Amino acid sequence: MRNKQSRIKDIAKKAGVSTGTVDRVIHNRGEVSPSTRKKILAIINELDYQPNLLASTLASQKLHHFAVLIPAGSNHNPYWEAPLKGVIKAGEELKAYGVRLDIQTFSQNDINDFRQKGEVLLKNKPDGLLLAPVFFSESKKFLIKCQQHDLPLTFIDTQLDYKRSIRFIGQNSCQSGHVAARLLGMGNPKDASYLVFNITSEKDQLYHFTERYKGFKDYFLLRNLPVNISVHDIHTQGIEELVSILKIALNKNELIAGIFVTGSKVYRIARALKQLGIQNIRLLGFDLVPQNMELLEEEMIDFLISQQPEEQGYQGIQTLYSVIVQKQTVDPVKYSAIDIITRENISHYLNCS
Amino acid sequence: MRNKQSRIKDIAKKAGVSTGTVDRVIHNRGEVSPSTRKKILAIINELDYQPNLLASTLASQKLHHFAVLIPAGSNHNPYWEAPLKGVIKAGEELKAYGVRLDIQTFSQNDINDFRQKGEVLLKNKPDGLLLAPVFFSESKKFLIKCQQHDLPLTFIDTQLDYKRSIRFIGQNSCQSGHVAARLLGMGNPKDASYLVFNITSEKDQLYHFTERYKGFKDYFLLRNLPVNISVHDIHTQGIEELVSILKIALNKNELIAGIFVTGSKVYRIARALKQLGIQNIRLLGFDLVPQNMELLEEEMIDFLISQQPEEQGYQGIQTLYSVIVQKQTVDPVKYSAIDIITRENISHYLNCS
DNA sequence: TAAAGTGCCGTGTGCGCACACGAAGTTCAC
C-alpha cells in the first residue's frame, strides 16, 4: 500500500530502456520498435502507471487557449453574470495549468455584437470554445465558421447541432416545467385554473419558454387532471398590461390556483399582484436574479427554480480542459440540477464558493 | 496582459540577489538581512508574485497525512456511503499533491468501535482530521486526545466545541425544519393538523431531530398559524407501531394535512401508509437513501430534503488541504444547501460527478 | 594574530516529465 507512484524512470529500468523511449511510447510519438513498444505498454499496465500531472504540465510549457462567448449581464437581465463568475473561477484555477481564457460577452439585444465578438475570438485561433448560442440562426452561421477551424466546443444554456460538440451543459427545461407543475398544483383541486406568462423582451429564451410550458402542461395531462390553463405572451415592458390581464382573469368565476412564469421576469408579475393587493395566489418563476430574490423574501413569490448557472460556467471550462488537454471523455449531455428555492432555503444558494 | 507569471528568478534578478535569498524570504526561513528582506518583499508585492503551485508541490516532496473518522454505511442506514464517496473523490484529486488519507469507518451502533478506530488513527500522527462526531460524549473524550496532539480538524454533520476546529460543514437543521414546514403547510387551512415522527434506532441524530422539529414548529408560530402538531417518538423496528399510531390519528375528527419525519426513516411511514391504503396525505422526510428514493418515485413520499452529503465529505477534505497545506483561511461554518427533492427533479441529484 | 564563531548569501541538485539532439545500428543502392 505504501509504494509510491511509479514513474517513467521505474518503467524504463524495468523494461531495460531509457526514459526517452518510454516517453515516446506514452505519447505515441513513434520511433520505437514494435517489440519494445509492446513490452513497455505491458509494464505500464502492470504498474498501473499514472503520469504525474504536476510534473507533466510543468515540463510541457504548453499554453491552451479557450474562448468564451456568452451574453453580457445587464441591469435588465443580470442572469448571465452568474455563468461568467463560474467561468472566471475555473479560469483562475486552471491558470497554473497553462490555460488562458479569452472571454467575450455580447449584448442580448444586439445580433451584430454577437457576430463581431465571435469573429474576434476566432481570429485568435483558440483550442476550444464555450458558447451560449442564444441567437439561433446567427449562431448557426457562427458554427459553420467554427467547423472550418475544426474547433471543439461546449454549449451552455442552449444546445445546437454541431459536429465537434463536446458537451451540452444546461437545464432540462421540460423537466423543470414538471417540477413547476407539482409545486403549483400541490393541494389544489383537480380542476383548478392556472395562468402562464411568457414574458420576453429579447428574441432568445423562446426555446426554454416553450419547453417549460410543455413540461408544465404534460404534468397535468399525464395525471388526467382537467386543469384550466390560460397562456399569455407579454412583450411590453410596463406593468399596465400585466395588471389588466390579472384583473380580467381574477374577475372570472374560476379560482386561480397558481401563476407560472416561464422565465426570470416573474418579479414583474409579483409587482403587479402587489399593486392589486393580491397575496394568496401561488407564484413561481425562474432564476435567482436580485429582483426575484427580493420578492421571494417578501413572500410575493413562492418558488424560484434555479439551474446553477455559476456551476454551468465553471463546468463548461473544466470540461474543455479535461477533454481537450487531458484527453478524457465525457457524456455529451450534462443536465444541471433543478433547484427549488423558497424564502427558507435561499441563503444556501447565494455564495456558491 | 500577455506577460507571463513572474517567477522567483525574476524577483531575484530585479533585487540583485540570488534565488536562494528570495526563497528564504518567501518561506520566512531567516538568514536574510532586514534591508534585503524588505527590498524583496516590496518587489514581490509590486510584481504580485504568485508561487507556481505545480512546481512548488513537485519540488517539496512533502507528504500530508489526513485522517478520516466517520460512520460506516450499512444496509440499515446507507446514508454515510455518500460522504465517504466525497472523501474518496477528494483523496484521488489530492493524491498528486502528496495527500494521503487514512480512512476509518465505525459502526453506528458500537461506541467501542468508534473509540478503537479513533486510537488507530491518532497513532499514525496525522496532520489533520475529518470527524463526524455522532457519539456525543465519546467524541468529547476523543477530542481531548486530539487536543493533546494539537490536531487541527474539520467537523462534518455535527459540530462540537474544539479549540483547533477549522470548519464545520453540515446542515442548518433548524432551517431545514422551516423548509419542511413551508412545503407541508402550503395551501392548507390555517388550523391544519400535522404529525411529526422521530424515528431512531441509534443514539445519534437526536440533535438534528430536535432542531428540525424546532424549525418546523417555529415556522407556524412565527406566522401565527394555530396548527395542531402531535409528535411521536418511535424506537421499534417493525411497522405495527406505526400503523396503529396512524390509524388512531386518522380516526380523530381533524384532518391530517401532512406528516413530517425528522430523519431518513420516512420510508417506514410511507410503507405504513401504503399498507393502510392512504394516498392523500403529504409526506416529507430527509435524505436520498435508496428506500426513500423508491417511494418518492411511487409518489408515496412527496418531498425529500437532502443536504449534499457527498459534497460535505469532499469539502471536508478539500478544506483540510487548503487550510493546513496552503495556509488559507476559511469561514468556521459552512452550511450545506437544503435541497428539495421531488419525483420530478430527483434524477439531477443522483450522479453528482 | 590565528582560530573559532556568526550573519548573510550564492550555488548546485533534484522533484517527474517533455522534448531536442545526436549516436548507434541497420538497410539499400551502386
Place this chain on the structure above:
DNA sequence: GTGAACTTCGTGTGCGCACACGGCACTTTA
C-alpha cells in the same frame, strides 16, 4: 564495399521551485 538514408534509441537540458551545503566577510575570543 562504401556512403546515404532510415530506424531505433540514449542523453541532456529545462520547467519553477525547495532546500542542503558551503563560502565569504566580519566579529569575537584566547
